[in-house]
Amino acid sequence: MDITVNQQHYQLHAPCSVEQMLSFVHAPAQGIAVAINQTIITKADWPLHALKHGDQVMLIKATQGG
Structure with missing residues (x-):
């Protein structure tokens, strides 16, 4: 199964x-x-959501600032 996470395969x-x-x-x-x-x-x-072939995943990191 192939997925993409933040544009990396x-x-x-x-x-x-x-x-x-x-x-x-x-x-x-x-x-x-x-x-x-x-x-x-x-x-x-997160523990229940199953990934599927071809899913595009984006991980977004929280940052501080204003």
């Missing part, structure tokens, strides 16, 4: 959840938002 050998994908791509689970195919996935849904 990854090949996953088994279906996985958003939470599992974050570990696979070594992304921190704190201070980020996740959008899949331009739809925000709430953090509560």
Whole structure:
């Protein structure tokens, strides 16, 4: 299964959840938002939301400032 995370291609050998994908791509689970195919996935849904072949994932890091 192929997915794209922040414009980088990854090949996953088994279906996985958003939470599992974050570990696979070594992304921190704190201070980020996740959008899949331009739809925000709430953090509560990360363990349940299964990724599909061809999904476009965007990880958005929170920053401070004004």
